Amino acid sequence: MIQDTVTEELLLRKPRFVSIVFGLACIAFFLIDPSQSAVGHFLAPAIGDPAQSGFYGRFVTSFTLAFLFLVNLVAISLLPEFRYQVIVVWCELLFLFLAFFYSFGLDFKFIQSKIWFMITQGIFTTLYVSAISIVIASVIAIIGAVAKLSSNGFAFAIASFYTSFFRGLPLLMQVYLIYLGFPQLGFVIDAVPAGIIALSLCYGAYMTEIFRAGIMSIDEGQWEGSRALGFNFGLTMRKIILPQSIPLIIPPTGNQFIAMLKDSSLVSVIGVWELMFLARTLGNKTFNHMEMLITASILYWMMTMVLEYIQSRIERKYRKKQKR
């Protein structure tokens, strides 16, 4: 996308828009009734005991909040650079989230005592299960994509049945089916391999479509140029088509990996000691559920941010390479 070179006048400079926003914010806050929350507590000098303040307290608190909200908006719009605006808004949202979590009255000692185990056992398991699965899924995806593009009816049928089946069932169902279904055939399978198989097969099916699209997006002339030189199918695929599709395949594959990292929480149902499993079990004994769930959420989020950063680096590298 390109930015237009002409900037319209900021909406926040138009008095009418500002007053409408202010009015709407007032109404919204009024409906929520902030007078009974921490805000009411802060405004006690103005409204007296929040519990007794009634309509007046409700009005004053919501009016104050709406005013602060608007001042904040205008202040951000006055910031000189795009970058500063982004940073400030991020920090504010983060602050609100933390305040929200803080309001639960969490037991931080308890979190401190468990977090090391959550990282060494939980994050470690989550990461290695996801990493092994994405590698297997990529291999499945290449084979599946070639099969789906082939003129061989047998190969196409198997590949399309596979993608249809594994995209059609909830991942949770696949986890159960593999863990509980294989023993019916006489193989007893451990939880971790069962989880890896389920994740690989499911994501392999989605990634088959990604790889197929990547391969198809390469110009037919590349096939012809390659075949005309006497390259056979395998050589053409390996040396000419795939190297050109990979830069197109990498971003959506990174996306899949990030999604898988979180979907790997589903294998907790079969007792794999990954992050989600620990989050559910560690706090059970002492009823510290919220502590563990919030800690695990933040850990997932942090892992995702790291992966997003890595993905953007890889993308930039390929974009540079293509620009040459």
Added chain:
Amino acid sequence: MPDKNQNPASPIISIRGMNKFFGDFQALTDINLEVNIGERIVICGPSGSGKSTLIRCINRLEAHQSGSIHVDGVELHQHMKDIDKVRSEVGMVFQHFNLFPHLTILENCTAGPMWVNKVPAEEAQATAMKYLTRVNIPEQADKYPTQLSGGQQQRVAIARSLCMHPKVMLFDEPTSALDPEMVAEVLDTMIDLAESGMTMICVTHEMGFAKQVADRVVFMDEGSIVESNKPIPFFENPQSERTRKFLSQVLVH
């Protein structure tokens, strides 16, 4: 380059009674064409007349449905074993160059010899530089195709084919996608190649090129060969009405 051991008069390509269909549409009808070693053939005709389809059949980028095509004694058909060997001996230059954008110019030229003919890297690079020098762009060897102009890319494509030491070169409208000022450099390269004795089949609208280098000009219309003659009689005394009409249209300017 002509193979000294072979009888120069023997046909390297021989097409007999060939028909080609796209679904129900008959693209080529009863094509008969023999090309001898060292011969330069120019195929011309209005667009949609089947010229490109014909030369694409010669290395079986397209399949023909009946009749026969022999390339250097090997018949092309659906169940043949060694199509890649035939293709490696038949060079092809495309309208849109079809260079590999992820490889450098040098790698484009060494890929075929190294991967197909298992030529050692150093030897392949020496050969590549020889042909890049011949098409006058040795200094671009380490660049990527997109950094070159259209004319330069097409000359690289010619060099890339030559690196396989082909017995025949097929040109599918090699100058049609070029800006006008770049046509000459590609034609010069082709003329140079023709003078070295390469067997060539060129689909082109460049009638000047045809007059200068062709041993035979083949005129096609609606999927059949209408007329085939040496250039001087072809241009000065065309036999069929359709040829006359076509020539009057392309030679006006």
